[in-house]
Amino acid sequence: MGQKPITFLRQVTALCLYPELLNDNKFPDDAKQKAMRILQACGGNSIGSYSASQGIEIIRQDVAKYIETRDGGIRSNPDDIYLSTGASDSIVTMLKLLVAGQGNARTGVMIPIPQYPLYSAALAELGAVQVNYYLDEENCWALDITELRRALEEARKHCNPKVLCIINPGNPTGQVQSRKCIEDVIRFAAEENLFLMADEVYQDNVYAKGCAFHSFKKVLFEMGPKYSDVVELASFHSTSKGFMGECGFRGGYMEVVNMDPAVKQQLTKLVSVRLCPPVPGQALLDVVVNPPQPGDPSYKEFIAEKQAVLGNLAEKARLTEEILNQAPGIQCNPVQGAMYSFPRIEMPERAIKLAQAEGQAPDMFFCMKLLEETGICVVPGSGFGQREGTHHFRMTILPPTEKLKILLERLKDFHQKFVQEYS
Amino acid sequence: MGQKPITFLRQVTALCLYPELLNDNKFPDDAKQKAMRILQACGGNSIGSYSASQGIEIIRQDVAKYIETRDGGIRSNPDDIYLSTGASDSIVTMLKLLVAGQGNARTGVMIPIPQYPLYSAALAELGAVQVNYYLDEENCWALDITELRRALEEARKHCNPKVLCIINPGNPTGQVQSRKCIEDVIRFAAEENLFLMADEVYQDNVYAKGCAFHSFKKVLFEMGPKYSDVVELASFHSTSKGFMGECGFRGGYMEVVNMDPAVKQQLTKLVSVRLCPPVPGQALLDVVVNPPQPGDPSYKEFIAEKQAVLGNLAEKARLTEEILNQAPGIQCNPVQGAMYSFPRIEMPERAIKLAQAEGQAPDMFFCMKLLEETGICVVPGSGFGQREGTHHFRMTILPPTEKLKILLERLKDFHQKFVQEYS
Incomplete structure (x- = not known):
């Protein structure tokens, strides 16, 4: 579509792939330093090695710091970060972890309509029950709690709804949720004991005046321990969107909040079956969450x-x-x-x-x-x-x-x- | 483990990531030509674009040619090639496609014991029935048809065995199957109507005198139409093994043979949920299957x-x-x-x-x-x-x-x- 790759992202990843270039004076020093730091965290200093299944540790640390900065200092724990093969990968993994039961006890997963078809496809694949809640087209595709409640009550007649998926900013509908709406959703999830899956891959893509991205994590913690101690949340991000648009690298991460340690252990086991996310994508993600700072040669x-x-x-x-x-x-x-x-x-x-x-x-x-x-x-x-x-x-x-x-x-x-x- | 990456693989992929380097005279011409050819096949000439879910077309063509050369000219169709996020990805996908049914009708999948634990993990995840056949330790971990038959008959009492997995060369057991043994397995699969999954990721790693790698595809076609017209086969390969050892790129491919077109359509749909395999890994795979030729600057x-x-x-x-x-x-x-x-x-x-x-x-x-x-x-x-x-x-x-x-x-x-x- 004519969008040019961001030079610095490509410089660092090319340096990681072919470290001979670290001696090349055509590459800026900050790109070289970032590449060296990533390589030092790779097995045998090579991007060709398997990483830990959850992702390279310093990259998870960088992601956690990035989230803390984004969320005004609210603590993020690198152990709660799982790097992924794009957001689709971690969304499917999380659904796999959450879906269980048979017949009327089958897990119901609430998704917005219109939705990004990854959700319906993954739910069909897992044999989960898709529970539709309709976004309000007359109100700029806003999420309406009354409609959420209607969908939930209806679903309880024939399945066990346990998961609520939110896409914010919306795909395909392009709306940005207001802070108040997010609070309402969190209250609803707490009351109804729903696991929140927040697809926030478009968090850097907010254009309209008066709109701002509020992460579910931040709002949750600002609502105080009544909510932040209980609501289970997974948030998803990706290197395919934002200003990066590096879809081909299949990079991303998920942060899990308030997950039961025994469940988290199963999650770690589940992701280990596929060995590790692509390491070039992990390296690219590291640059996204840890970009050049004012004063660095590549900053401007x-x-x-x-x-x-x-x-x-x-x-x-x-x-x-x-x-x-x-x-x-x-x-x-x-x-x-x-x-x-x-x-x-x-x-x-x-x-x-x-x-x-x-x-x-x-x-x-x-x-x-x-x-x-x-x-x-x-x-x-x-x-x-x-x-x-x-x-x-x-x-x-x-x-x-x-x-x-x-x-x-x-x-x-x-x-x-x-x-x-x-x- | 001290194994150095192969220079040419890293040169081509680095050129793909950062095409500015195409003007750099430190890179050999054949590396530049390969990189340009790959980039021309990428959306917007960028490795950061999504590819087709089945993988970039020219790379699938190159894989098909590589298989034809390996197998002495037996035809390989690029439409039967699916690029993957490492072999684990395509093995899990194929099992997902093949496993169905409930109770005694549940799909049974025959796997060698000892096995690579990806198999047991994936089968547990899918709720398939794991059917163990024991390799013969006294006979250098050879596969024994009598034991296969015993395992199958036993399994038929409580499930519906439909898939036979072979790992050749063996992981963790390191044996290389003889041609005769492969023929026996193919005859067995034909008689018993089993889908063959051939994990051939170590095909370049054969060391012992008198041993050679024979692909299931080649042996199948050399056994004539009585077998090559009927036996369904999927073979898996990876960039993580061989002489490459580029595990972090998560590259690989699978070739399917004799798959029903309606089933293949479902397979294509299934892989599309995760959008596409990592493009840097696809590029790397292309170099593996289409390496420098005698006379090329990088050949020696x-x-x-x-x-x-x-x-x-x-x-x-x-x-x-x-x-x-x-x-x-x-x-x-x-x-x-x-x-x-x-x-x-x-x-x-x-x-x-x-x-x-x-x-x-x-x-x-x-x-x-x-x-x-x-x-x-x-x-x-x-x-x-x-x-x-x-x-x-x-x-x-x-x-x-x-x-x-x-x-x-x-x-x-x-x-x-x-x-x-x-x-």
């Missing part, structure tokens, strides 16, 4: 590149909302964060009927026509879940600004033509 | 480094067997291949009773005493499985030769002392 370039990526994404988030909402039959909530918009589209009756005749979801029918006629590929809302009778698509805001503008204009025109053609 | 150094590693391992395999067999109470089969020896040790009655009193397996008791008194860490045989009443440990042959000699001498002396002390 690093910050400039980081801000350019994030500033650019903010501009594209704004553009996407603005242009899509110009179309009469498209309604697009503000893209407050993450990397997607999930606009609602008007679907003429005849298009719906034609789709049904072809055995297709109506928004799939729309997306296929769009692809065929314009070459634009977006994902039907039905793949993420949506309220019965509504239709959406998900698109990323990632293409370069000039391309994105053209794409949005074409999409808008196509929708108009589509509505006319099938009305 | 590459071959010299590769042969040094393999020659060294062969020498250490021989040393290990030789020195351990000098001890009166230790019996060690030849280390024909892989990276381990699995010697049998005499355990005095009193040591066995003391161990039992402490709730420990007797060989765990021995290993702990060894660790405490000498600092040498080996793994008790009970972790891999062994015939009732026998005791073993597993040790790698990886330490540098001079260290390995000292270690083996100390181990030998310690065992002698141990036997005296507890007799």
